[in-house]
Amino acid sequence: MKRRLLAWLACPECSADLRCSSAGAAREELHLARGAGSVIAPGAASSEEELREGELVCAGVGHRFAVRDHVPRFLPQATLKSAVRQTRESFGWEWQRYPGSLDEDRDIFMVETQIPAEGWPGRIVLDAGCGMGRYTLVALQLGAEVVAFDLSDALLRLIPRLGGKERLHLVQGDLLRPPFKPGIFDIAYSQGVLHHTSDTASAFRRTAALVKPGGLLSVWVYGFPGSYRSFSSNPLRSDRTWLRPFLPLVWAVVWARLLVSDFLRLLTVRLPIHLLYAFCFPLAALGAVPFVKYLTFSAHPNFRVRWIENFDWLAPPFQYKHTKEELRRWFDGEGFSVLRQLAHGVVPKVGMLGRRS
Numbered sequence: 001m002k003r004r005l006l007a008w009l010a011c012p013e014c015s016a017d018l019r020c021s022s023a024g025a026a027r028e029e030l031h032l033a034r035g036a037g038s039v040i041a042p043g044a045a046s047s048e049e050e051l052r053e054g055e056l057v058c059a060g061v062g063h064r065f066a067v068r069d070h071v072p073r074f075l076p077q078a079t080l081k082s083a084v085r086q087t088r089e090s091f092g093w094e095w096q097r098y099p100g101s102l103d104e105d106r107d108i109f110m111v112e113t114q115i116p117a118e119g120w121p122g123r124i125v126l127d128a129g130c131g132m133g134r135y136t137l138v139a140l141q142l143g144a145e146v147v148a149f150d151l152s153d154a155l156l157r158l159i160p161r162l163g164g165k166e167r168l169h170l171v172q173g174d175l176l177r178p179p180f181k182p183g184i185f186d187i188a189y190s191q192g193v194l195h196h197t198s199d200t201a202s203a204f205r206r207t208a209a210l211v212k213p214g215g216l217l218s219v220w221v222y223g224f225p226g227s228y229r230s231f232s233s234n235p236l237r238s239d240r241t242w243l244r245p246f247l248p249l250v251w252a253v254v255w256a257r258l259l260v261s262d263f264l265r266l267l268t269v270r271l272p273i274h275l276l277y278a279f280c281f282p283l284a285a286l287g288a289v290p291f292v293k294y295l296t297f298s299a300h301p302n303f304r305v306r307w308i309e310n311f312d313w314l315a316p317p318f319q320y321k322h323t324k325e326e327l328r329r330w331f332d333g334e335g336f337s338v339l340r341q342l343a344h345g346v347v348p349k350v351g352m353l354g355r356r357s
Helices: 003-007 025-034 082-095 105-113 134-141 153-162 200-208 228-232 238-268 273-286 303-314 324-333
Strands: 018-020 054-058 064-068 124-128 145-150 168-172 185-191 211-222 336-341 349-356
Touching: 003 018, 105 134, 105 185, 105 211, 124 134, 134 145, 134 185, 145 153, 153 168, 185 200, 200 211, 200 324, 211 324, 228 238, 238 303, 273 303, 324 336, 324 349
Parallel strands: 124 145, 124 185, 145 168, 185 211
Antiparallel strands: 018 054, 054 064, 211 349, 336 349
């Protein structure tokens, strides 16, 4: 953990400032006393000391949080509900097996965040629900200073990347209890994560609160087919516009796929992780069969990715779907002007980019 990260952190229980209780605590207090403006400049403190092991203590009622292997851990195990624990374990298990950064990651990131390359250099950025950090690494390559934040242990795959990367910070915690001060990030993005919390709207509000005035928030969540009127007005990618004359049929198929997957998930969320992973093997194989592949939960050309993505759909205990009308209300309610909406393929992927007033 880089010491200047303290200027951005706050106790997730009471929102108080945090201090380091290990050796060098006086230096932490000095950083905090200087104020955020002097400690968060991108690339500053290039010889800054890393805190590998220690403890953070809040200035309020004395809540304590461990720092292990360079990562501050905001995970009070006694309060983790079973579903939250299952979410953490399934995603940790899943993303530890993902094949790693792929050549396509940058292209996907640029499309889904809807922020051009020139919008990233020098920005303080939150990757809200980073998983193994595939998009964290893209944001770093684009010149941002990135705080990678996730509930699962998949985050730990980024630890080897810390060496020599002054613009990378790792924090483990819950999106519903983010351990950050409000209004500190130039950009926050969450790509397909908020719907895996117990309350998508609350996770959105808490993430939105971390963006500074004038800052950007990019979010996409699983789409709900909803009424035909809503579905038919969803923006389609240019390579899917040929489907528009068949939208009533597409709408019915998407609804049928949703009902089947929800029925399957009544079973799959209760299966042991290893058994579910084995169950996803034949689904991954079917993902290479023309037409049939669209009835599975991944049509990716890479077999290992298909295997993981099928698991990703069937394992999480929380999986909510939302319409674009819902997401726009959330942006409006938190004082964001929507700048762009994400176009998608057949199955709705509801994504928007907004700027905070």
